[in-house]
Amino acid sequence: MIRRIDVLSGSNALRAISPMWKSLFAAVMFILSYALHPVLQAAIAVWMMVWCTAYARIPLRAYGLLSGTALLFYLLGMPALLLEPGHPAAAGAGIYELPVLPLYVTAAGLERAGLLLVRVTACLSCFLFIILTIPFSELLQVLRRLRMPQIVLELMLIMYRFLFILSDTAHGMLLARRLRGGKRGFRDKLGETAAMAGVLFAGTMHRYHGLSQGLMTRGYTGDIVLPPYQPRPVPRRYTIQAYAGIVLLLLAQWWIIRY
Template sequence: KEGFLQKLDPRVKIIGLLALILDATLARNFFTIIFIFAIAVLLAIVSHVPLRTLAVRTWLSVLTFTGTIALPVIFITPGDALFRLPLLGWTITAQGVTSALYLLLRVETTVTLSLLLVLCTLWTHVLKGLRVLGVPVVFVVILGMTYRYIFVMLETARNMFEARQSRLIGSLDARESRRIAAASIGVLLTKSFYLNTEVFMAMQSRGFRGEVYTLDDFMMRRRDWLALAAFLLLALAGFWFGRQDSLQSFVNLHF
């Protein structure tokens, strides 16, 4: 769908969204992270990205996996006790809860911004934009090949699993299942090496010398410059406010 981000130059999106990601990573207070998260949601709305897509692909998965990682933090971080689990005797500390919330908010915000970049920009344009901005060609090529062939290897693994299942009658015990899984991993690794060589030789025979070329030429327009200025102003404001240790610092500011 055509929306705000879809109409911008890929270089503007890369610079602007990466700047906001950096702000969210370095912020020292909840206010700044929540503000950047609100900007990400607003960008999704004006770019016609369904919030359901963000919820399914990002928010729920990040809450599940990052929450699992952050859960021990609320117990092992020393500080003021908030609650003690009756049976286990573990103590939940205020500092631990704060650290866990910081981690969850940061990851939710940065992953949302990253997903917006991918959903609103052609992958080839992302790679070319990175190259135009001076990212080393080796990094760009590795990123492009990884994105492309991770799906190929997943499809290969699925085909191997289906082929194995179609030749089985009944169920295997745990030991035999582990043996087959280890053998399948070895076969998949061997196939990846062969595929790597064949793909590289095919690319070389078609004139590939390391650079990423597309048929589209990037050209900055007035709205791109305005959007870039807005992104940079938001990023600078987010960086400055993010350096404050707490919301009380905002109240005590002297201009």
């Protein structure tokens, strides 16, 4: 998945547009996603999906897979939001008892879960816009411009490099074990996974040692100096659409509050 994200962020149709503009646009939409009425939150989710799939030409399948995977975490939290333990004190409207189990669902719980789903989807769509349209290296430049502490940027950079190195190593190890027949049975597989995690850890330490030697030979003096931010133009078509959309959302919110 991470490789897919990386490829898409480097090859999407909005790649050439200023990363700073895209980040700020997504940040504004994120704040609106949090603050506006649920109907408008749903509208934001759809609109940001249009930016990703229609303007940036991210395949719908990839977009759906990513947002679906992220929403799985929401689903995991659903029982805590929906279910009340025990039996309701008095049966009434908006209370639904589960058969067999001593659990029940209230209308208020359902509403809460629904509202949260809309908000989570809207906020997620803003994040997806950032990660699918801005390559990581440009994102770091934006964060640096926004005065993110150097140490945080360096950690992000090293972690990003290691993600791919480790995924390659783990993939190679898994393949090698499979080719050698692997293990059968749950217990054996569990033992094998634990052994692999141990080897992967040792491999990580080895890589870490190698990378620190590499940094030394390349004149590392305590700071990884990132390339400077390069300003890029934003086509008028996109700026007009973005500003008009934001104004429309604010007007709609004003109208909803008023009436």
